[in-house]
Amino acid sequence: MSKLNVDQKTVKDLFQDKRADFLIPDYQRPYAWGETECQTLWDDIFNFAIPDDGRTEFDSNSEYFLGPIVTFKNKEKMEVIDGQQRLTTFMLLLRAFYAKFGHMQDKASISTRHNIEKCLWKTDEFGEPDMTELKIDSEVATDNDKEEFLDILRTGIVKKDQKSRYAQNYLFFQKCIDSFLGNFPTYFAYLPTRIMNNCILLPIEAESQDTALRIFSTLNDRGKPLSDADIFKAQFYKFYSNKGEKDTFIKKWKSLEELCEKIFHPVTGTPMDELFTRYMYYVRAKMGIKSSTTEALRKFYEKNDYALLKKSDTFTDLIMLADFWEDVSNQDADHFSSRVLRRLFVLNYAPNGMWTYFVSVYFMHNKDENGLLEDDAFYEFLNKITGFIWTYAVIHPGVNALRTPVYAEMVNIVNDLPVTFADFKFELSDIKNIFSTFGFNNSRPITKSMLAWWTFENEKQELLSLETVFEIEHIYARNRQDKEKSLKNIRNIEALGNKVLLEKRINIRAADYRFIDKIKYYQGFTNSRKQQKEGTKNLELLNFAATETDFTETDIENRTTRILSAYLAYLKKYTLIKS
Template sequence: MSKLNIDQKTIKLLLTDKHSDFLIPDYQRPYAWGEDECATLWDDLFSFAFPNDDCDAFASSADEYFLGPIVTFKNDAGQLEIIDGQQRLTTIMLLLRAFYDKFANMKDKQSVKVRESIAGCVWKTDEFDEPDMGALKIDSEVASDADKGEFLDILRHGSVEAGARSAYARNYAFFARKIADMASEWPTYIALLAARILNNVILLPIEAESQDTALRIFSTLNDRGLPLADADIFKSQFYKHFSAEGRKGEFVARWKRLEETANLIFKPTSGTPLDELFTRYMYYRRAKKGIRDTTTKSLRDFYSEGGYEILKQDATLDDLEALLDFWRRVDAQEGFSERVLRRLFVLSYAPNGMWAYLLSTWFLARRNEDGDLDDAELYGFLRYITGFIYAYSLERPGVNALRGPVYPALIDIVNGRDADFSGYLFDRETITGRFRSYQFTNQRRFTRSMLVWWAYSDPEQPLMDLDTTLEIEHIYARKRNEVHPLADRLNLEALGNKAMLEKRVNIRAADYQLADKRKYYEGYTNDKGTEVPGTAVRELVEISRRGDFTEADIEERTERIIAAFVDWLGELGLLRE
């Protein structure tokens, strides 16, 4: 069982402890508190120290204000690396330094004594408890924080240079103003406020025996905050590697570009955008290692193997940059042929995300020196994995089921062979029967997958932007069914009665008869003379021009979609003969 040191302490007891030597490590995020958070903290502390604006209503021996936990672990250098509490501890240090500076010219006994206490919180002390003005109690190595030096300078010198605009400078200036205003209005109370903050504001330091334990504690305690992402830990390993080679500045610049681009492209349901990039890269590195085991390690466990060996290789950051640029081009729909972009659009609606891992591995294994792929090979690969993933997901839903066939295929790809799913071929009658019995409800992702695939089986279907919001449209509308119900009620939710339609059109066209929908599908000019565009889904425009869409049309279209997909599987070599 992991050992923990937990001991509730006042700010003064925590920071004046001779063993208190805090480090904000390189993998932490930059300081993010603004004036709003500082104003809230100031108001809360003032209300706590002077209840109902009454100095005498405070019970110094009993009243406590809990500020929160500080989760740390002791690193190899003996410093307490901060996992949780960076923002509040940084802010408290700025506040204390502002008090210290204010008390510099105050000679009353209380102010002098409080200033001495603050000195022991900000600076390390010698054996006679004299502060060493060159040795701060806190240091920052945050790799992506260009302003961390300004924070340390403020603590050392108590002043903000002209033109300084960092969050540290703004917040320090805010506290200095609030303290000055209070000193001018209630000069006898300013030392009292500082003393009550030092002696009655409580922190809960939690010292874990390792980084992993500290991270787990943080995830448990701080479900409202932003826990350190796996990518933050990986950043620290890169940072150490590049720093050892004298390339720290280069790394910081490259990482910043990586982070900014990933934030624009990836929208993962869990984890950060950079975590998503590392996940896609992990599948490539797994394949390079020849790993077929379907039990997938967590990101952190995978990359930490061998003391983060993968992250100490220069090629890794190069690969990540190339992979991210590839996905940037996919997202921007640039640098690929029209036919490839159409396949990529269909895959963006795939039943699960396994296609992205296959494609990431294919790119890294097959790219040329310019980072490009052969168009014909890529087009064939995208068609093949689309057919397999769609059909396999119908038979065995869920991304976990795909690991069995996909992991060996990834190994084939990195070894220069084609992805081969010949060991998982489908039976024509069985797959057709599954389609016919499948409930294509709107809530199922596979419903959208098939409707997008069907739309782009039309060679004339124009390419839409990836950010187009598509929703499921009932061609035979639900409102219409309430007045003229279908003979078979299941046909209302049948695949043949559904299509994908842009949300902007769907809102207007939802409850109309088919004849009334035509102008919305085709586009029209409104009463103000403004051209209102129609849908880009060609099939819907064609259907609306027929004049009606009946129950027989639903049934016929359902069978046509199913037959077309199964025949396509045959073309791809995914059906048993």
């Protein structure tokens, strides 16, 4: 069991401790506090230290809790995992007070100034501050302003060209202190003294970075916890710094981070974590790993002292992979044929996210020097994995079951073997039985998956935008059945043959109408205010609207049969059914 050193301390006790040598590590995010947070901090500590504007006597035994500071001992440094923002801000606040006390010679001011000195600077064996050695340092890889922070602490001066958050917050505190001195001159020495003596921090010192990060994740329910990608960034930063390419790396990392935030929207983790996850499956495949047990992301990358992140090819690969997924997200017709873009649209409605890992492995292994894929082979691959994933989701619900066949095929890909799912092909009779009785309810992701697939079985269907939100439309409305009760088999309401993808903006308006009333919404119309309401892009619905006046139970049953028959033919075409 990991040992923890937890001991409640005043600001003075913590900052003046001989061991106090704080390091904001390279994987931390840049300093983010602005004037709002600083104003809140100032108001809180002022109201605590000078109660009722000085009209109420201060209780010297009272305490104001500021929160935890989570660190771990990294050589001689106290590497800060949690508390970076408040620790940095308090250093700026104390430095602003120190600058104001510089020319005051009364006993209280001299004593307060000496106490602040010992909080900001390291001391020699006689307890005298060494003004060249600050008690805090910052190595944040993507913070271009960190030198301003350290310069302000050393000099107490903000230069005209310094516009960072550090500079702005320091100037803010100077204004607060000036105002305080003007309004409460007799209390001036009391405020910083009470901050140092009565404001409490909870330093938690862990034995290792891993333990400190776990503690941080448990404690922190407000700010963003450090992501796995933040840890990986630090390793890259060290690697490229040693190569003399630090600035180039920082610029590329920022661009990559911005790109990932635009194209990835994971349910858990950060967008950058998602990129590292997709790349992990490629590396796993190259290592020949078929096991259905997947390691946590950081556990995978930290092997052999983060050896994978100390290779030049890794960062280059990540950028190429992100660029590929940007092309997918943008439906880039310069990089993909129309038929491939249509398959990718369908896959975006997959019942789970496994396809993204599968396609990432395929891309990384088969891309040419320009990051492009051979169209015929990629089209074949996309069709095959669509049929397999869709069918597996019905027969074996849950993404975990899909790991075994997919991981094996990932390994085949990197070994230049065709994707066949040879050991997992489906029995035709099983598919017929299961699909004929399966409840394609709207709550099941596979329902929208099947409808997306069916939409593009019509070769004339134009490519639909990934940005458009599609809902499941009941062609024969549920509300109609409630009123007319004309369906003999109530299950037909939820049959695939009664469902279709429809733009959400239209689905809302067309929800409770008879088919004859829905037609104008499908086709588009001009309202009473002469506003044009655009119709659907779904060609099947447009064809229905142009040729039919009603949609009956017989139509539902016939359409269900057509969909399932076409789907079985699709599985046969891509050799996913046992012969």
